[in-house]
Amino acid sequence: MSAYKAPDFQERQALSKQAKEKALEKLRAKPPMDPAVVAERLAAAERREAAAAERQREKIAAKEAAEADKIAKAAEAEAAIEQAAKDAEQAEIDKKAARDARYAARKQRK
Numbered sequence: 001m002s003a004y005k006a007p008d009f010q011e012r013q014a015l016s017k018q019a020k021e022k023a024l025e026k027l028r029a030k031p032p033m034d035p036a037v038v039a040e041r042l043a044a045a046e047r048r049e050a051a052a053a054e055r056q057r058e059k060i061a062a063k064e065a066a067e068a069d070k071i072a073k074a075a076e077a078e079a080a081i082e083q084a085a086k087d088a089e090q091a092e093i094d095k096k097a098a099r100d101a102r103y104a105a106r107k108q109r110k
Contacts, residue, residue, distance in 0.1 A: 007015070
């Protein structure tokens with residue numbers, strides 16, 4: 001039994017060239033793709049891209065609608081706070097008017 005002999009540069013180069021030639025021959029032996037199959041694959045890819053774009057548009061629209069709803073709710077809450085402040089102010093005015101009326105009535109009786 002002989003000892004292992006490491007291949008030298010020329011042997012490695014020859015093996016590499018043979019491997020490349022074998023791969024090229026294998027590639028050349030492969031039958032060409034049917035144009036109908038290629039067209040179908042392209043159409044399927046376009047449909048997937050269109051569906052993805054539509055989902056993205058729907059997602060953006062939903063996000064914008066949620067943001068608009070949030071803004072509307074904030075405006076509603078702000079309006080409610082303003083109305084509550086106005087109501088409280090009007091209640092104070094009414095209480096003062098009633099107190100003044102009682103005072104005036106008391107002065108009239110004396």
